[in-house]
Amino acid sequence: MKNLNGGNTMDKSKMTEMFFGPNHPGVPGNYGINYFYEGDTVVSAEPNAGHLHRGFEKLMEEREWIKNTALVCRICVMEPDINEMVYAMGYEAIGEIEVPKRAQYIRSIILEMARIQAHIFSIGGNCGAIGLYTAMHWGVLARDYILDLFEEITGGRVYHIYIRPGGVRHDIETSTFQKLLDLLDDLEKNRMPEFEKLIFENPTAQKRWKSTAVLNQEDALRLGVTGPTLRATGLEHDVRKLMPYGAYDEVDFEIPTGNNADAWTRMKLKRDEIFQSINIIRQLIKNIPDGPVSVNLGNALKYRIPKGEAYVKVESGRGEYGYYMVSDGSLKPYRVHVRGTSTPLGLYGVEALLPGTRIEDVPVWAHSLGICPPEFDR
Amino acid sequence: MKTENEVIKLIKEKLNPLEVNKLRAQNLAVKLENEELVSSLNYLKSKGYSHLATISCVDWIEDNEFELVYHLFSYEDKINISVKTRIDRKKSKFVTIKNLWAVAQYYERDIHDFFGVEFEGNDDMEELILENWNDTPPMRKDFKTRDYVNEKFEWREYHGQK
Numbered sequence: 001m002k003n004l005n006g007g008n009t010m011d012k013s014k015m016t017e018m019f020f021g022p023n024h025p026g027v028p029g030n031y032g033i034n035y036f037y038e039g040d041t042v043v044s045a046e047p048n049a050g051h052l053h054r055g056f057e058k059l060m061e062e063r064e065w066i067k068n069t070a071l072v073c074r075i076c077v078m079e080p081d082i083n084e085m086v087y088a089m090g091y092e093a094i095g096e097i098e099v100p101k102r103a104q105y106i107r108s109i110i111l112e113m114a115r116i117q118a119h120i121f122s123i124g125g126n127c128g129a130i131g132l133y134t135a136m137h138w139g140v141l142a143r144d145y146i147l148d149l150f151e152e153i154t155g156g157r158v159y160h161i162y163i164r165p166g167g168v169r170h171d172i173e174t175s176t177f178q179k180l181l182d183l184l185d186d187l188e189k190n191r192m193p194e195f196e197k198l199i200f201e202n203p204t205a206q207k208r209w210k211s212t213a214v215l216n217q218e219d220a221l222r223l224g225v226t227g228p229t230l231r232a233t234g235l236e237h238d239v240r241k242l243m244p245y246g247a248y249d250e251v252d253f254e255i256p257t258g259n260n261a262d263a264w265t266r267m268k269l270k271r272d273e274i275f276q277s278i279n280i281i282r283q284l285i286k287n288i289p290d291g292p293v294s295v296n297l298g299n300a301l302k303y304r305i306p307k308g309e310a311y312v313k314v315e316s317g318r319g320e321y322g323y324y325m326v327s328d329g330s331l332k333p334y335r336v337h338v339r340g341t342s343t344p345l346g347l348y349g350v351e352a353l354l355p356g357t358r359i360e361d362v363p364v365w366a367h368s369l370g371i372c373p374p375e376f377d378r
Numbered sequence: 379m380k381t382e383n384e385v386i387k388l389i390k391e392k393l394n395p396l397e398v399n400k401l402r403a404q405n406l407a408v409k410l411e412n413e414e415l416v417s418s419l420n421y422l423k424s425k426g427y428s429h430l431a432t433i434s435c436v437d438w439i440e441d442n443e444f445e446l447v448y449h450l451f452s453y454e455d456k457i458n459i460s461v462k463t464r465i466d467r468k469k470s471k472f473v474t475i476k477n478l479w480a481v482a483q484y485y486e487r488d489i490h491d492f493f494g495v496e497f498e499g500n501d502d503m504e505e506l507i508l509e510n511w512n513d514t515p516p517m518r519k520d521f522k523t524r525d526y527v528n529e530k531f532e533w534r535e536y537h538g539q540k
Contacts, residue, residue: 050507223481324434337434347484
């Protein structure tokens with residue numbers, strides 16, 4: 001680590017250095033923020049990343065195309081399906097592979113289920129950051145019901161390895177769709193109103209979230225921030241609308257936006273997006289066409305696509321998730337570069353935007369902006 | 379809002395590209411000379427391509443070159459442009475774009491970690507992800523993972539097997 005105070009001309013005698021993380025209940029994952037504070041306000045901060053580096057990009061270059069499907073989902077614990085989807089999209093874009101309609105519908109259903117669980121978990125996690133542990137546990141519980149369904153569909157709870165180049169691994173039974181619809185009804189009628197009372201009508205949550213961790217529109221655009229964080233500043237930008245993938249161009253949904261750009265607005269947007277996702281899944285299940293769920297790409301270990309490149313992206317629960325993939329025509333990818341959603345905020349954002357935050361609000365800042373360290377450590 | 383072909387025409391007129399391709403719908407790739415890159419990015423930024431998603435680096439070891447790829451996106455045109463330039467692999471030096479996008483300094487630091495590319499003008503090139511790394515930068519194609527492991531670590535016996 002370099003000297004944290006490098007270049008800082010402020011009176012050092014008044015400031016105290018604090019190592020926030022890499023092991024701390026307030027940080028999302030093994031990731032540190034080293035900051036100086038004066039009184040109880042942060043005056044300068046620096047990210048301390050790298051504790052979760054597992055060399056994914058290098059590993060991917062040494063494995064056949066199909067093997068990486070089991071690898072990419074581990075890049076971000078909260079967004080496994082998103083990673084599988086981006087990887088598959090990159091492969092299909094370079095290889096110019098047409099994916100069957102039914103597969104696209106199933107993929108979108110899976111992605112929306114993933115969005116709901118990520119949002120519920122994120123709202124719960126944000127409650128944990130302000131000490132509302134009941135809400136945190138309720139969030140974990142509500143998420144678990146969705147994971148049960150994932151287990152039924154894919155065999156895995158957290159990492160599914162379900163979306164693969166050319167389609168999805170196998171079809172979903174009609175009875176499972178019915179279970180999913182029942183679950184969504186329960187979520188909409190029972191759980192969300194409970195969350196409303198427990199979290200959004202809670203004076204503690206309102207006091208701690210309102211006007212906290214404000215990220216204005218100018219900064220958000222300057223940094224390349226996307227997702228609910230950008231939409232909380234009033235812009236209606238969503239990759240699902242900007243560059244439709246899966247079956248999103250065939251469903252009707254709204255993009256919730258807010259204006260105050262604080263943690264409270266972001267939480268409310270996530271809540272609203274859960275309702276939108278429920279709506280999307282219902283439409284998809286209603287209109288899902290029959291047919292195959294994958295194209296035959298031949299021997300799985302001999303997948304080969306022509307030379308080419310693609311930058312593909314997907315709207316994750318926190319914003320744009322992008323992969324830059326290069327193929328040299330061999331059995332393995334030549335290069336895969338992962339652009340995790342929180343990369344701009346977790347690295348440069350800490351240095352530029354964290355100063356001015358109170359110490360107690362640092363966990364709120366990190367959680368509400370959706371910092372996910374494994375995706376920028378990779 | 380402009381279509382892909384209009385954007386290609388604009389790039390050909392205003393910039394001095396080596397090559398402009400339409401990869402697929404909503405996706406363009408532009409190849410540029412080293413000297414043209416910063417001014418071209420500046421121009422594209424002024425034309426609405428102000429979202430810098432990330433900077434990628436690709437090691438083309440057979441051509442003895444690194445390729446730097448800047449992924450831009452315009453919310454008005456809804457088009458991705460991958461702006462590319464190739465630099466000499468031996469020298470592995472380029473200029474920073476942190477004056478255009480401050481956030482780029484961290485992407486450049488990341489590339490410096492993994493490919494060993496220096497960015498002139500970006501003076502903060504401390505290790506970001508790696509720690510005390512003294513070998514070949516790990517994402518270069520001539521860095522062999524297994525050799526590194528054999529050299530640095532001891533194979534331990536596990537259930538009678540090595």
